[in-house]
Structure formats: structure tokens, C-alpha cells
Amino acid sequence: MRTAAAFATPVTPASAAAPAPHARLEGVTRVYPARSGGDEVHALGPISFDLRQGEFFSVVGPSGCGKSTLLDVLSGLAKPTEGTVTFEGAPVDGKVPDGVGVVFQEDASFPWLSVEDNVAFGLRRAGTDAAETRRRVEFAIGFMGLRDFRRAYPSQLSGGMRQRVCIARTLVMQPRLILLDEPFGALDQQTRLLMGDELLRLWRETGATVMLITHALDEANLLSDRIGVMSARPGRFIEVVETGWDRERDSSLAERSEFGAVTSRLWSLLRGESLRAMGQGQAAEKRA
Numbered sequence: 643m644r645t646a647a648a649f650a651t652p653v654t655p656a657s658a659a660a661p662a663p664h665a666r667l668e669g670v671t672r673v674y675p676a677r678s679g680g681d682e683v684h685a686l687g688p689i690s691f692d693l694r695q696g697e698f699f700s701v702v703g704p705s706g707c708g709k710s711t712l713l714d715v716l717s718g719l720a721k722p723t724e725g726t727v728t729f730e731g732a733p734v735d736g737k738v739p740d741g742v743g744v745v746f747q748e749d750a751s752f753p754w755l756s757v758e759d760n761v762a763f764g765l766r767r768a769g770t771d772a773a774e775t776r777r778r779v780e781f782a783i784g785f786m787g788l789r790d791f792r793r794a795y796p797s798q799l800s801g802g803m804r805q806r807v808c809i810a811r812t813l814v815m816q817p818r819l820i821l822l823d824e825p826f827g828a829l830d831q832q833t834r835l836l837m838g839d840e841l842l843r844l845w846r847e848t849g850a851t852v853m854l855i856t857h858a859l860d861e862a863n864l865l866s867d868r869i870g871v872m873s874a875r876p877g878r879f880i881e882v883v884e885t886g887w888d889r890e891r892d893s894s895l896a897e898r899s900e901f902g903a904v905t906s907r908l909w910s911l912l913r914g915e916s917l918r919a920m921g922q923g924q925a926a927e928k929r930a
């Protein structure tokens with residue numbers, strides 16, 4: 643187990659001798675054009691960063707610092723203004739590559755489809771044959787504990803169960819990189835903890851690389867191998883904190899004293915940036 647003093651790791655790309663990264667951002671920025679008489683918004687970067695094969699990486703940062711923008715650029719949902727993004731060595735350019743799955747905070751299930759049909763949606767759209775679709779849907783539904791709800795509609799489910807449907811929908815596509823943007827943000831604390839354990843199980847059993855965006859420092863701490871702490875906008879990593887937790891961890895980790903040391907470290911890095919971000923927000927309000 644590492645001590646707090648050993649947490650920081652370089653935020654620059656790995657050296658040539660290191661294993662190939664699963665995904666890489668090099669000199670990436672994202673600037674949003676000015677809206678109705680305002681200024682353009684420099685939301686992100688420049689940011690250079692490697693996601694390691696099979697790691698659980700979380701991103702924390704002050705409100706509005708560019709976390710979702712980072713996820714959009716990494717997933718191919720948005721193009722960087724400058725710089726390059728690669729996934730498994732190939733450029734990511736304006737479209738989500740095969741092998742990348744994205745889960746959002748808002749409930750993205752289709753209300754008119756049953757759980758089963760929601761989960762099968764992506765495979766059917768991709769033209770996967772019926773037997774393979776059945777096999778994969780069966781696996782994902784079982785994995786996410788949805789067997790008893792397969793014929794239910796999203797409106798009949800709790801928020802936590804609906805989010806399980808969304809994760810199952812991603813899982814069925816067999817992603818090698820899973821990107822999650824505040825997936826548990828709308829859930830109560832207990833459900834959040836249980837969903838965190840589920841996410842860890844999914845990560846361990848699929849071997850996928852996971853990048854999670856969260857506001858909750860304890861959640862980032864518990865789930866992650868590494869945590870990227872972002873500055874106020876334009877977001878850059880001010881430090882990447884390495885937790886050193888075992889792969890077999892679960893929410894009982896939160897009872898350990900080293901756990902508190904990591905959360906304190908995250909907050910000490912974030913506090914000043916959060917104050918800076920609040921100042922940016924107040925200045926923008928005054929201008930409006």
C-alpha cells in the first residue's frame with residue numbers, strides 16, 4: 643500500500659519504453675465558439691495524457707472545468723480544436739470507435755422499449771444475427787441483475803435499475819474502453835455505493851479499461867487505480883494521483899485509514915481550483 647507522499651505520478655505521456663497506451667491525447671484543446679455576443683469558451687487543455695490498458699481511471703475537477711468535454715473528445719463525440727486523440731493506436735476523429743462504450747448521467751433508456759429490447763438495441767442496429775444477440779443480451783441482463791425485470795419498461799424501474807439498463811446496453815456491445823460521465827449522479831448515496839461495487843465487478847470481469855467522471859471524491863478514490871485532478875477551466879490535469887488499491891477492492895475499503903489520506907489529498911488539490919472556478923462563474927454572471 644502506498645503512502646500519501648508517493649501518490650503523484652507524471653501527467654505527461656509515458657516514455658517510449660512503456661507499454662502502448664490504450665488511448666492517448668496529445669496537445670488536445672477544445673474551444674467552443676462564442677454564443678450570442680459572448681466570448682468563445684476555452685473549455686479544455688492543452689492536455690496530453692495516456693490511458694493505460696485495463697486501468698480504472700477517474701477524473702475529478704471543479705464544476706465547469708471541462709470534464710464532459712474531455713470525455714466527448716476522447717470518445718469521438720466531439721472533435722478537438724487542436725491536438726490528436728488515438729484509441730488502440732488509431733486516430734479518433736468525429737465518431738465513436740468500435741470498442742468504445744459511453745454511459746451518461748441522464749437516464750438514456752428508451753421508455754417505449756422493454757428492458758430486454760433496450761439492451762438489444764445497439765446489436766440490432768448493428769445487424770448482429772439473432773442468436774448472437776440473444777446470447778449477449780442474456781449475458782448482460784444476467785450480469786447486471788436484471789433477469790426479473792427483462793419485460794419491464796423503464797418507467798416501472800427505480801433510477802438505479804434504469805442506470806443498470808444503460809450499463810447493460812453498453813456492456814452488450816463488448817466495449818474494451820468504457821467511458822462514464824457521472825453515471826450515478828442522480829442516485830441516492832446507498833444506491834451509488836452499490837452501483838460502484840457493480841462497476842468494479844464489471845471492470846474486473848471484462849478486463850475493459852474504464853474512465854469515470856465524477857464529482858464525488860470518495861467514489862473516485864474507492865473505484866480507481868488513478869485519479870486525474872483537473873484545474874479550473876480550461877481543464878488540464880494538475881496531478882494524477884495513484885491509489886495503489888488491490889484489484890479485488892470493494893466499498894469496505896472506505897473503512898481503512900489510507901483511504902481517508904487519499905481523499906484528503908484529492909481535496910487539497912481541488913480546493914484552490916474550485917475557488918478559482920467559482921470566481922470564473924461569478925465573473926461570467928456579472929458580464930451577462
Ligand SMILES: Nc1ncnc2c1ncn2[C@@H]1O[C@H](COP(=O)(O)OP(=O)(O)OP(=O)(O)O)[C@@H](O)[C@H]1O
Binds near residue numbers: 706710
Ligand atoms: N456547446 C457549448 N458551447 C459553449 N460552451 C460550452 C458548450 N458546452 C460546454 N460549454 C462550456 O465549456 C465549459 C466546460 O464544460 P463541461 O460541460 O465540459 O464541464 P464539466 O466539468 O463537465 O462541468 P460540470 O462539472 O458542471 O459537469 C463550461 O464553461 C461550459 O459552460
